[in-house]
Amino acid sequence: MFNNYGQSYQEQRMQQLMEQKQMKDFMRMYSNLVGRCFDDCVNDFTSNKLSEKELSCTTRCTLKNMKLNERVGQRFAEESAKLMEDQAKMAQ
Helix, strand or coil: CECCCCCEHHHHHHHHHHHHHHHHHHHHHHHHHHHHHHHHHCCCCCCCCCCHHHHHHHHHHHHHHHHHHHHHHHHHHHHHHHHHHHHHHHHC
């Protein structure tokens, strides 16, 4: 059975599953980031607000981890492209 865009039910279902996995991966990464930065930076529980030192630390921690994840994603894409290129050469 096909929808208006010519996708079969299986293709739609696979796309839904991939989107769910991506969301789950994103939420896991976000949760790990929050936990890591909180544990590393927040240590004064006498106030309900972050101190300047804690705020600065959490900002640095967040930026550092986001840059790391971006770089890992780039390297993964580069390696995937290289692998596909190598497979295409071998198929010829």
